[in-house]
Structure formats: C-alpha cells, structure tokens
Amino acid sequence: MNALKDKLQPQAQPQPYRPTILIVDDTPDNIMLLLRLLKDKYHTKVATNGSTALQVAGATPDLDLILLDVMMPGMDxxxxxxxxxxxxxxxxxPVIFLTAKNQIEDEAMGLSVGAVDYLGKPISPPILFARVSTHLTLRAARRQLEEHNQNLERMVQQRTAQLLLVQEALILAMGAMAETRDGQGPDGGGTNHIRRTQHYMRALATRLRSHPRFAASLSDENIELMTKSAPLHDIGKVAIPDHILQKRGKLDPEEFEVMKLHAAYGHDTIMLAEKHLGGTNSFLMFAREIAHSHQEKWDGSGYPESLRGEAIPVSARLMAVADVYDALISRRVYKPPFTHAQSLEIMAQGRGTHFDPDVLDAFFALEAEFRRIAQEYADEDELAQQDGG
Structure with missing residues (x-):
C-alpha cells in the first residue's frame, strides 16, 4: 500500500541548470543593479577588486561567466x-568587460587581453541579457563539444586497445604456428619459446637503452615494437619442407643450406605484408629485421648475408642472444637441455664472435632474470631443471 502511495505522489522535477556569473566591480550601485537584473535567471557571486576576483574564480569550478569592470583600485x-x-x-x-571606458582603443585593449565582449556603461538591460545569453550558450556548446571529443577519444583508445590485443594474438598465433611445425626438429623450441624470447628481448633492450651505443635505437616505443614483433623471428620456417624441418637428428650440409633459407623467407613474407599496407610500417620493420638477421653473427660468419658488427640491426643482435640462450636450455631431439650454468659458459665463448660484446655483457648482467623468465614460462619436460645450476 505504501509503495502504491509513493508511486501516486507527484515526483519532484529536476531544477533547470542556473549558470553562475561573477560580478567584479568596486561601485556598490553598479553591483546592486546587476544583482537585480540577473538574480531571476542566474546564480551570482561578487568581488569588489581584481585580487578577490582571481581568488573567487579559482575557487569556483562551476563558474560560467565573469562581468568585469575596468577601472578599479589596485589591479585594474x-x-x-x-x-x-x-x-x-x-x-x-568567458569575460565580458562592463565599463564606462568605451573608446575604441579601450575596447581593443579589452579584447586583446582575452575578453569575449566589451559593453559600455550605463548598462542597457536588453543588450546585457542578449550578450550574456549568447556567451553562456557558446560556453555550453564548447563544453558539449569537449565532452563529445573526450568520449570519442575514449572510444578510439578502447578500439585501439582492442585492435592491439587482436594484433598481438595474431602475432603469437603465427609465431606458434612456425614453432609447432618444427617442434620435433633440431630447431624446435616448444610452445613457450616465443613467450620466453619476447621477455628476454624486453629485458635486454631495457637494460641497454641508456647505453651510448643503443640509446638512439632503444626508445620506449621501439622496445615495445621489438618485443611485440619478436614472435615472428622464425616465421620463415613455414616454407621449409617437413622432411628437413622435422628431421630427427642433425642436418647434413645440403639440408642445412635449405634450413638457412628460413631467414630470407621470413624477410620476404613480412615485406609482402608491408607492400599490402602501402609502405614501411614500424612494427613490421622490426619484425622483418629480426626474421632476416637474427642468425647473423658479430664476426660476419652468420647468414643469410654474412653481415658483420654494426651492420646487423640492433633488434636482430638482441634476438640472437635471446634465441641462442633459449635453444641451449631447451630440449632438442639431438641433445638434452643444458643447465643454466652450462649455457652461460657456452654463451661466453661467443663474445665478439657470435654476439655483440655489449649485448652479451647485458645478458650476463641479467642472467638471473633470464633464468627466472625461463622458469616462469617453462614447457613441461622441456627445460633443464635448474637446481643449483
């Protein structure tokens, strides 16, 4: 019964929004006149000098308009x-000057310091109402436009975030496809290989970004792009024949020459994607560099182009360290996994020959972090047990 009674009671209607106007004038008569004119439609506040006006305006977040006199003691x-x-x-x-100083140069001065309008005294109520209404309407429209733009920006950010998630999922899926195809072969890295190498890459890049040799290449944006593109480093293996890719045992020289083509195949595949997008894409550029050059060696003995030293892209030098370390600690059909300690010994032998010395030094500075990543993303029965080693 009470619920029905409540429903039958007239509901309170929301009150229309009443804009707030600050009146700034040192003459009591002028203030009283403006208060009488504005009180029925607007909330009003009063300041009798410039300093007080600044304080009131700063403390009133919902202030909509200021009516400002020019000639006041102290701050005009x-x-x-x-x-x-x-x-x-x-x-x-918005500020409207309301003043007896009504020469053309006075009005020009008022508009030049940021006012939206300039009205002379004595006050004409119809003109005052019209100007106040116009500028309040414009302010409301600007607020609505700002809110609309903010909503659009939020929607764009949300959509961008969704697209990035889809992009990352597709990259991981493509990388996993390449790894799955050769999972039984000599280069098989297991389902978590791409995750581990991603985290190794990020750790190395973050460590080296303050190094003079790498600072220009390893901005925060570039580190993010390199990390996200890392799973595509072996995408070219999808073009390698199964009898080579999945061979149980060491490849003979002819088979190894075919296997080496995966770097060029990866480069060409990503280059084709870039062409479809109409030009170079920063993300795909790093993916292409890594896929093409992560098998190059610092002394020029790598493949596919026998690049030497600084000619090897930074992203590929980072991946070379990440990929080799992960291969060492992972099980292969032709070898058991090496322990972390054994892997460090082998990696050290490649300083200045296989690996950029500074990148390898960063690896050794981070070896505990590499070990932690390897354990966190370990494949079942694939990674070496790290007990004490």
Missing part, C-alpha cells in the same frame, strides 16, 4: 583578465 580589469587567462583553471571562463 585589464590586468585581472590577463591573469585569469594565464591560469589554466580559469582560462576558459
């Missing part, structure tokens, strides 16, 4: 307006 209206516009908290509040 022009300086008050300048300081209002210089403060980000009050800069967008």
């Amino acid at each position: 209206g022009y300086e008050t307006c300048r300081q209002l516009k210089a403060n980000p908290a009050t800069a967008d509040i």
Whole structure:
C-alpha cells in the first residue's frame, strides 16, 4: 500500500541548470543593479577588486561567466583578465568587460587581453541579457563539444586497445604456428619459446637503452615494437619442407643450406605484408629485421648475408642472444637441455664472435632474470631443471 502511495505522489522535477556569473566591480550601485537584473535567471557571486576576483574564480569550478569592470583600485580589469587567462583553471571562463571606458582603443585593449565582449556603461538591460545569453550558450556548446571529443577519444583508445590485443594474438598465433611445425626438429623450441624470447628481448633492450651505443635505437616505443614483433623471428620456417624441418637428428650440409633459407623467407613474407599496407610500417620493420638477421653473427660468419658488427640491426643482435640462450636450455631431439650454468659458459665463448660484446655483457648482467623468465614460462619436460645450476 505504501509503495502504491509513493508511486501516486507527484515526483519532484529536476531544477533547470542556473549558470553562475561573477560580478567584479568596486561601485556598490553598479553591483546592486546587476544583482537585480540577473538574480531571476542566474546564480551570482561578487568581488569588489581584481585580487578577490582571481581568488573567487579559482575557487569556483562551476563558474560560467565573469562581468568585469575596468577601472578599479589596485589591479585594474585589464590586468585581472590577463591573469585569469594565464591560469589554466580559469582560462576558459568567458569575460565580458562592463565599463564606462568605451573608446575604441579601450575596447581593443579589452579584447586583446582575452575578453569575449566589451559593453559600455550605463548598462542597457536588453543588450546585457542578449550578450550574456549568447556567451553562456557558446560556453555550453564548447563544453558539449569537449565532452563529445573526450568520449570519442575514449572510444578510439578502447578500439585501439582492442585492435592491439587482436594484433598481438595474431602475432603469437603465427609465431606458434612456425614453432609447432618444427617442434620435433633440431630447431624446435616448444610452445613457450616465443613467450620466453619476447621477455628476454624486453629485458635486454631495457637494460641497454641508456647505453651510448643503443640509446638512439632503444626508445620506449621501439622496445615495445621489438618485443611485440619478436614472435615472428622464425616465421620463415613455414616454407621449409617437413622432411628437413622435422628431421630427427642433425642436418647434413645440403639440408642445412635449405634450413638457412628460413631467414630470407621470413624477410620476404613480412615485406609482402608491408607492400599490402602501402609502405614501411614500424612494427613490421622490426619484425622483418629480426626474421632476416637474427642468425647473423658479430664476426660476419652468420647468414643469410654474412653481415658483420654494426651492420646487423640492433633488434636482430638482441634476438640472437635471446634465441641462442633459449635453444641451449631447451630440449632438442639431438641433445638434452643444458643447465643454466652450462649455457652461460657456452654463451661466453661467443663474445665478439657470435654476439655483440655489449649485448652479451647485458645478458650476463641479467642472467638471473633470464633464468627466472625461463622458469616462469617453462614447457613441461622441456627445460633443464635448474637446481643449483
């Protein structure tokens, strides 16, 4: 019964929004006149000097408009307006000068310091109402536009985040496809190989970004792009015949020459994707570099182009360390997994021959982190047990 009674009671209607106007004038008669004119439609606040006006405006987040006199003791209206516009908290509040100084040069000065309008005294109520209404309407429209733009920006950010998640999922799926195809072969890395190498890459790049040799290449954006593109490093293996890719045992020289083609195949595949996109893409550029050059060696004895030293892209030098370490600690059909300690010994032998010395030094500085990543993303029965080793 009470619920029915409550439903039958007239509901309180929301009150229409009443804009708030700050009146700044040192003459009591002018203040009283403006209060009488505005009280029925607007909330009003009063300041009798420029300093007080600045304080009130800064402390009133919902202030919609300021009516400002020019001739006031101390800080005049022009300086008050300048300081209002210089403060980000009050800069967008429209200011209308309402003053007896009504020469053309006075009006020009008022508009030059940031006012939206300039009205002379004595006050004409119809003109005052019209100007106040116009500028309040414009302010409301700007607010609506800002809110709309903010909503659009949020929607774009959400959509971008969704697309990045889809992109990352596709990259991981493509990388996993290449790894799955050769999972039984001599280069098989297990289902978590791509995850581990991603984290190794990020750790190495982050460590080296303050190094003079790498600072220009390893910006935060580039580190993110390299890390996300790392799973595509062996994408070219999808073009290698199964009898070579999945051979149980060591490849003979002819088979190894075919296997080496995976670097060029990966490069060409990613290059084709770039062409379809209409040009070079930063993300695909790093993916192409890594796929093509991660088998190059610092002394020029690698493949596919026998690049030497600084000619090898930074991204590929990082991947070379990450990929070899993971291969060493992982099980292969032709070898058991090496322990972490054994792997460190083998990696050290490649300093200045296989690996960029500075990248390898970063690896040794991070060896505990590499070990942690390997354990966190270990494949069942694939990685070496690291007990004490």
